[in-house]
Amino acid sequence: MDKIVVRGGAPLQGHVRVSGSKNAALPILVSSLLVGGETTFRNVPGLMDIHSILDLIAELGVKVNRSEDAITMDATTIACVEAPYDLVRKMRASILVLGPLVSRMGRAKVSMPGGCAIGDRPIDLHLKGLEAMGATIRLEQGYVEAEAKRLKGARIVFDTVSVGATENLMMAATLADGVTLLSNAAREPEIIALADVLNGMGARVEGAGTPEITITGVTKLSPVEARIIPDRIEAGTFMVAAAMTGGDVVVDACEPKHMEHTLNKLEQVGATLEVGVDSVRVIGPKTIKNVDIRTAPYPGFPTDMQAQFMAMLTLADGASVIHETIFENRFIHVSELKRMGANIVLKGNDVATVKGVKRLSGAQVMASDLRASASLILSGLVAEGETVVNRVYHLDRGYEHIETKLRGLGASIERVKG
Ligand code: EPZ
Numbered sequence: 085m086d087k088i089v090v091r092g093g094a095p096l097q098g099h100v101r102v103s104g105s106k107n108a109a110l111p112i113l114v115s116s117l118l119v120g121g122e123t124t125f126r127n128v129p130g131l132m133d134i135h136s137i138l139d140l141i142a143e144l145g146v147k148v149n150r151s152e153d154a155i156t157m158d159a160t161t162i163a164c165v166e167a168p169y170d171l172v173r174k175m176r177a178s179i180l181v182l183g184p185l186v187s188r189m190g191r192a193k194v195s196m197p198g199g200c201a202i203g204d205r206p207i208d209l210h211l212k213g214l215e216a217m218g219a220t221i222r223l224e225q226g227y228v229e230a231e232a233k234r235l236k237g238a239r240i241v242f243d244t245v246s247v248g249a250t251e252n253l254m255m256a257a258t259l260a261d262g263v264t265l266l267s268n269a270a271r272e273p274e275i276i277a278l279a280d281v282l283n284g285m286g287a288r289v290e291g292a293g294t295p296e297i298t299i300t301g302v303t304k305l306s307p308v309e310a311r312i313i314p315d316r317i318e319a320g321t322f323m324v325a326a327a328m329t330g331g332d333v334v335v336d337a338c339e340p341k342h343m344e345h346t347l348n349k350l351e352q353v354g355a356t357l358e359v360g361v362d363s364v365r366v367i368g369p370k371t372i373k374n375v376d377i378r379t380a381p382y383p384g385f386p387t388d389m390q391a392q393f394m395a396m397l398t399l400a401d402g403a404s405v406i407h408e409t410i411f412e413n414r415f416i417h418v419s420e421l422k423r424m425g426a427n428i429v430l431k432g433n434d435v436a437t438v439k440g441v442k443r444l445s446g447a448q449v450m451a452s453d454l455r456a457s458a459s460l461i462l463s464g465l466v467a468e469g470e471t472v473v474n475r476v477y478h479l480d481r482g483y484e485h486i487e488t489k490l491r492g493l494g495a496s497i498e499r500v501k502g
Pocket of ligand 1 (some may be wrong): 177249412
């Protein structure tokens with residue numbers, strides 16, 4: 085297994101370009117299943133999770149063509165409606181094929197995704213929504229089987245705001261008979277991006293980005309070409325890296341409008357920002373100010389930025405309270421950060437009090453989930469001495485060549501093939 089070795093101390097300087105959004109690309113690539121023809125997407129990031137979803141889509145009989153700057157899929161015929169365990173276990177977002185397959189083919193059999201490091205990750209909202217649309221759902225031998233002659237429009241009120249359930253049911257509703265209302269829907273930019281692609285295919289989705297989304301079913305969707313929006317979490321990760329190393333970095337090809345809460349928190353810790361149309365310059369503060377953070381569904385503070393901000397706040401001038409409200413186990417990075425000298429006290433599994441220390445020391449640390457791994461790399465950028473981050477396959481799921489991009493900003497970092 086590969087490792088990444090970081091030597092701390094260099095303030096990051098220069099320009100870094102953000103890749104396409106993993107969390108926009110995954111549902112958008114899956115939406116190709118709804119179209120009896122070709123769909124082409126550009127600016128798709130080269131990530132492990134993207135390769136996994138494309139392997140699954142190909143497994144269903146879709147012709148997938150990956151060129152340098154575009155992914156083309158031809159779902160004229162779907163030969164199989166089963167997403168097998170060995171593919172789904174690699175990437176839980178595979179559950180997103182359920183809605184499109186039932187809607188287009190009348191049937192789907194998808195392995196239950198199961199939990200992951202950050203939580204149990206249930207899919208009850210996905211299944212309840214499909215049942216409300218007339219699907220029969222059977223859970224057998226670790227698989228979800230869903231069937232419906234033709235889904236019918238329904239009014240679905242989500243108990244919890246769920247990005248995946250909103251995406252799954254929005255896609256399912258595009259070919260349903262009648263009107264579907266998704267209430268208490270997720271409002272992430274990735275939801276709007278998916279709705280734009282679906283409408284480009286001829287679907288009728290209104291209200292994406294608000295808590296109430298209305299989808300009027302149509303009988304057929306047509307081929308589309310689209311470009312994936314920038315990854316707001318990758319962009320935020322580089323901005324935190326600039327701020328905590330006291331650097332001066334311009335993050336290019338990003339979408340500042342998708343990052344208001346992150347930018348606001350960066351200013352609160354003392355960073356100076358110059359916000360452009362598709363770039364943000366971040367000048368790190370001499371002293372990092374302590375700030376409190378409470379994660380929330382968009383447009384609140386993103387849970388996917390929590391670990392990165394915690395890494396920065398371990399060096400703040402004072403104590404910060406971080407409340408993780410989305411996932412039940414998203415503080416796995418705490419024990420590794422403490423091994424580097426951080427002073428963090430947990431209350432239950434959702435509140436962390438981070439007392440700033442003068443310095444961190446490099447150490448051997450273990451990556452556990454995608455964003456926790458990023459927080460360990462960030463800490464290595466400022467720690468005294470060498471930090472070795474093990475099991476970096478977690479990182480490769482969501483960051484495209486992170487060590488190359490950071491080295492381009494002056495970091496002393498390399499990957500050791502394992
Ligand atoms: C998406 O996951 C993202 N992944 C996650 O990013 C992100 O952290 C999360 O949304 C929240 O913003 C992708 O888009 C591929 P949810 P998702 O359904 O859709 C509960 C990353 O690092 N819930 O919005 O799985 C759930 O347990 C990843 O890039 C139910 O109870 O998240 C959680 O507490 C990590 N029942 C809350 O809702 C359900 O049926 C939010 O989960 C579904 C979810």
